[in-house]
């Protein structure tokens with residue numbers, strides 16, 4: 001799957017001028033409020049025509065302003081999930097789902113329905129009306145309805161934004177399963193770094209209507225562009241659950257060469273996982289610290305140093321191929337004598353890890 005989007009559009013005082021290409025899996029459109037994410041997704045969906053640009057999915061031209069091509073939104077065969085579930089209030093969950101299926105006509109089978117219902121864990125909700133569902137349940141039904149229309153591409157615009165943290169945590173594993181099991185490309189709009197870190201394969205960072213950075217989630221999040229909020233800076237690492245200490249509920253994650261100890265014996269052995277380490281939770285030491293409560297002390301070499309603001313510096317530490325970002329004060333950097341090439345130890349508080 002290849003989606004090519006090139007769009008220029010003037011919206012009042014706002015100018016969108018963005019181009020990106022995305023592949024399989026989840027592509028996150030990430031950026032601050034007002035950066036142009038929704039405007040971009042509306043152009044992909046065919047809900048808006050750009051002043052100039054193209055939308056091409058697997059070679060099929062859906063929008064091309066120069067050639068005056070504009071495929072209507074209902075002919076694009078895309079699924080949509082918005083911030084609110086937008087279910088039909090007078091229909092049961094089962095009937096809301098059949099509505100999605102009806103659009104797909106012959107392309108979606110009864111087995112398809114059963115599979116999606118079980119994938120999203122909504123078997124027990126089928127008879128209920130939307131008013132009797134929690135926010136998270138409603139969103140799962142909305143996702144199911146979108147999937148049952150057998151979309152070629154699923155567009156999700158802040159699907160978790162209206163949910164509280166507990167409901168978000170409840171729905172995330174379903175989204176992950178969806179990505180693992182259904183081979184449908186997803187464009188996912190979000191301004192939450194935690195969602196992007198957990199779900200996205202590729203990230204397109206939007207800033208003031210333009211693409212500020214684009215690349216794999218691991219690359220973009222580990223080398224955060226300028227517009228990232230200070231609290232969002234951090235490294236995203238991929239690894240595998242190597243062992244579990246059930247008694248202490250600690251999992252050991254094997255990264256490229258480093259090992260990390262993460263709370264949560266609920267992880268499955270051998271499972272690939274991502275770990276996000278916020279830079280503010282990483283300290284640096286020039287000598288190996290001893291008798292420390294932090295479980296993770298990784299040895300590495302300073303690869304890069306960049307001024308984060310007047311008083312702080314982002315230090316990128318290469319730990320045998322795993323890049324860890326540490327945010328320290330300029331004062332500490334000076335006092336320790338940290339330079340590019342310095343051997344250092346990155347001290348990570350175990351609780352800071354988010355698999």
Ligand SMILES: Nc1ncnc2c1ncn2[C@@H]1O[C@H](COP(=O)(O)OP(=O)(O)OP(=O)(O)O)[C@@H](O)[C@H]1O
Pocket residue numbers: 011012013014031032033034035036037038039040191
């Ligand atoms: N029809 C319009 N007329 C004028 N300005 C518009 C129009 N639509 C969007 N805008 C402006 O364009 C900018 C980008 O809006 P957009 O909704 O795409 O941003 P966003 O990144 O999705 O933001 P959020 O995360 O808050 O939803 C905003 O400043 C918005 O006010």
